[in-house]
Amino acid sequence: MARVAGAAGLAIEIQLIPGPTDMQIKPILSALRHHKSGTLLIALQIALTLAIVCNALFIIQGRIQRLSRPTGIAESELMVVNNKWVGRLTDAPARQAADLATVRALPGVADAYVTNAFPLIGSGWQSGIRRSPTEKNLDSGTAVYFVDDHALSTLGVKLVAGRNFRSDEIGSLEENGSPDAPTIIVTRALAQSLYPDSEALGKLIYIGTSDARPSTIVGIVEHLQSPETGAGEDDRWKNVILVPMRLTSAGAFFVIRAKPAQLQTLLKTVPTALKANSTRRVIPEPHGVITFAQIRDMAYRGDRGLAWMMGGISAILLVVTAAGIVGLTSFWVGQRRRQIGIRRALGATRRDIVMYFLTENILISVGGIVGGVVLALVLNRWMMMEFETARLAAIYIVIAAFILLALGQLAVLAPALRASRVPPVEATRTV
């Protein structure tokens, strides 16, 4: 094994290509054969970087898409109070009604209602639903919000068909009760997945267990998000049923809409007013009284963080790869000063020398990119199995490949310019 650094000089005669512009690839390939290890290292690094960066871009895009899902509600004007009665009270419904009246009467409150769940809270009630008593359920579970006639105006959700609930339609949900109210409101997305070909308004659906009574769709809202913020790629996050029932269980959320610029005041006055009504309650610290902006912030913290982390790792990776290319290319330039000098002495212009190194880098990069595409697909396949992510779209590979090509050219530019400044007299110095 006698191939040593100096042996690169053997490539001299092949590198001597006449003519100022017709850069040929063959001599470069031949020269690269003498730097197998360095070439392979750069190509390997580009391949690995491409695999990571395009998958990272894909993850970032997925997370951004998820956290920009609209909830469909007037987020900036909403706050939530998590209230739980102490012990099992027989008069819980009456107390809840009194609380609600107190809150609605507070100055600065636009409207309020009590519910079991709302968008982004994370978990809630899910029920199987179907169009006939005997049919299979639409999916594994559709989100159910228990509401009253104030919910739509509190949330600021737009009714696109039918009507709101009437106050005399609000039933009550007993413990272990069924959500099969006679009238319900659904989101437009749910209406469309139930009745793709016809008008859903006025149709019956069956919610919950097999003995469920039919529920008539009396209203359709434009959009309302389900409680989950999970990774599902399908459109289930748009499927919500509003059921007109008061909760009788110990715990419930007061959702309150503030009049303009009143939200911060309400964060203090609402709990005070509730405590004045009764202290036989629990409002947990620290998230018992919270704005919807905070709820959004907490719900997507992980997604945002992962996106930042993937972005950070990709950026550092690109810098590291560029640094590696600069390092090795500089080494090659140092090693080939004599050949460069000879080429210059034989008439090659400085531009030819720069073009030589740029072309060399393109060849290595393309090799690396080809390997990287394979690696990227392997990594994506593995992530699809492990994390149920979607299939990597080709555009991310193209973007990452383009970034790496451009980066390689930029990285190589400085050493190449230095090479082009090697004087022709170098040819005479050491040989």
Added chain:
Amino acid sequence: MFGYYLQLGLRSLRRNPMLTALMIVVIGVGVAASMTTYAVFRATSGDPIPQKSSQLYIAQVDNYGPESPGAEPLRWLTWRDSMALMQARQAKRQTALYPIGVSVLSDDPSKLAYPVRGYAVFTDMFPMFDVPFLYGGPWSAEDDEARARVVVIGKDLNDRVFGGVNSVGREIDLDGTNFRVVGVTARWDARPRFFDLDVQKGFGDLGDLYMPFARSIADQQPTQGGNTCNLPSGPGWDNFIRSECVFVSFWAELPDVASADRYLRFLHDYSNEQRSAGRFRWDPNVRLRNVMEWLSYRRVVPPEARMSLVIASAFLLICLVNTIGLLLAKFMRRAPEIGVRRALGASRRAIYAQFLIEAASVGLAGGLLGIVLTGVGMMGIGLVFDPAIAKLAHMNLSLLLLTVAVALVSTLIAAFYPTWRASQVQPAWQLKSN
């Protein structure tokens, strides 16, 4: 010789400060990224009860019938199935269990009560899960039978209500009823809380209170975990617990594989009995999983933790490939020097030693930088992961040593090829061409 080589190495590193700094930074960043994500992974994938995890089993019995052949039963059991398993006493110890939420009332009526998460359990649970006690101990089997108003509280709750003194025998007001404290547990940070995975995957609020199961059912304490009702049941608590709604976990202590096998057969037989009785209309669909199998089945390690560990490891790999390239460039640039040393009688071994020591000093510096950056990374964990999980991942001595070791070992691995190339330099070539 070691000192001399170190000196040579350091001199050589000083000669290209940019290149040296680049290598150190690349190694430091690569190691820090992988160590930070590893810390999270370690915190979430650990065995919460290593001394017992292979002996504790959770039972699943399908009471709805599999949707498709081989489909998993639901996570929970019905109240009646869990009671039947309790009464059968087929395991060394056993407990039905579900999470509850109670309000602790203070003597001061102007203050709001505060919520505490707890568990409805049988007394066997304490020795089964090796719950450490500060004061007192578990309640008796008779207390379980008699639905006694007794309670075991955790240290935090004891600190808050009783100022940390031995509160055994004192009364605590839960939801407006007095309970007698029989024991205070030491802080028990078994994470993830393998028997309470339905809220934040066992990384959320640690339950701090234990109440006799039968008392909790009699008090109609709803579950704070999850429940599923696939068949109709009438409204009200009594209908709920007697229905096919599932919400109870059932844990059994089975000291060896043989007893676990026996228990699985028992579950089969139980399921068949229910079939003969006309309740089930399918072949037994039962599962028995020990703690680690249960955690893996429930996918407790957050996908973000595994995903970032993989990405960060790939990142470290790229940093290593980069280091190989940079070291190669650095070492081969010194081919003339190597040629002279070899011609003057240095053996290949000596060249090896010299360059590996030079690389090791780079690795060590990278490791030290890695420690600092890992520290920074730990502060950033809270931005990516759930605060409850972020709290668990922390810097400790083992992580510190691991950081340096990974940096050192990976740099030496990276240095292996460049060093080998350096040792292959032919003295004659170098002397001739210079």
